[in-house]
Amino acid sequence: MPHCRKTAPKAHAEKHLKTNDNDESAEDEIFPRRLTEGYENFLGGRFPRERERFETLAEKGQSPEILLIGCCDSRVSPELIFDAGPGEMFVLRNVANLAPPYQPNDDYHGTSAAIEFAVMGLKVKHIVVMGHAQCGGVKAYAEMQHDPYMRPLAPGDFIGRWIKLLSVAAEKLGAPSEPLHNWAELLAQESVKQSLKNLRSFPYIETLESRGRLKLHGAYFGVAGGELLALDEKSGEFRQVAAEAHKRALGAAPRF
Numbered sequence: 001m002p003h004c005r006k007t008a009p010k011a012h013a014e015k016h017l018k019t020n021d022n023d024e025s026a027e028d029e030i031f032p033r034r035l036t037e038g039y040e041n042f043l044g045g046r047f048p049r050e051r052e053r054f055e056t057l058a059e060k061g062q063s064p065e066i067l068l069i070g071c072c073d074s075r076v077s078p079e080l081i082f083d084a085g086p087g088e089m090f091v092l093r094n095v096a097n098l099a100p101p102y103q104p105n106d107d108y109h110g111t112s113a114a115i116e117f118a119v120m121g122l123k124v125k126h127i128v129v130m131g132h133a134q135c136g137g138v139k140a141y142a143e144m145q146h147d148p149y150m151r152p153l154a155p156g157d158f159i160g161r162w163i164k165l166l167s168v169a170a171e172k173l174g175a176p177s178e179p180l181h182n183w184a185e186l187l188a189q190e191s192v193k194q195s196l197k198n199l200r201s202f203p204y205i206e207t208l209e210s211r212g213r214l215k216l217h218g219a220y221f222g223v224a225g226g227e228l229l230a231l232d233e234k235s236g237e238f239r240q241v242a243a244e245a246h247k248r249a250l251g252a253a254p255r256f
């Protein structure tokens with residue numbers, strides 16, 4: 001949306017001169033200060049180090065091999081967890097990391113559009129659905145199942161309907177049991193399995209997977225302990241990835 005308050009910054013600056021205030025809030029109004037600082041750090045470190053890579057990516061376009069479907073939750077940034085550089089992962093984040101079933105109709109399908117672009121346009125070789133512990137979206141669904149008077153995460157028109165995508169996975173688990181947070185963790189993992197099933201309802205995904213040109217994976221990130229689990233679809237079990245390295249990391253002294 002274009003900025004329409006052309007005179008506001010000047011008035012704001014004058015007010016600050018009068019009060020001897022610094023100009024941090026004025027800057028914050030145009031762009032969040034935290035992001036400017038982060039960007040300055042990027043300019044001082046990662047950008048010069050990876051400048052060539054950015055230039056090549058700009059010239060030749062992106063060709064990531066992995067589509068990662070994760071949650072919007074600010075604690076589970078895929079680029080951070082997987083130490084990914086520019087151009088390496090095509091990341092799709094939504095509330096509760098859900099892949100919907102293939103349902104072409106007149107609705108706005110943001111998630112399905114990104115899946116279609118990654119698979120058909122970018123020709124990714126892997127799709128990873130990554131769930132996580134303490135997911136607010138999954139917790140809200142669990143609470144709503146437990147208590148029908150409970151409302152979804154926030155009042156509004158979209159979240160309640162969106163997290164209904166969890167209902168198929170929830171039916172497989174049976175009625176919510178106490179403690180509810182344990183049931184919610186089971187639901188988060190079951191929902192990763194259901195999202196993989198939904199992805200396979202996209203005809204081109206099913207075809208590419210059967211031809212061995214696309215692989216689907218499920219994962220689960222523990223947040224507090226930093227453990228990562230990967231789904232073994234044959235057994236239906238989640239198994240820890242890089243267990244030795246994780247053990248070493250937990251034992252390592254914090255670096256300052």
Ligand SMILES: [Zn+2]
Binds near residue numbers: 138
């Ligand atoms: Zn989440």
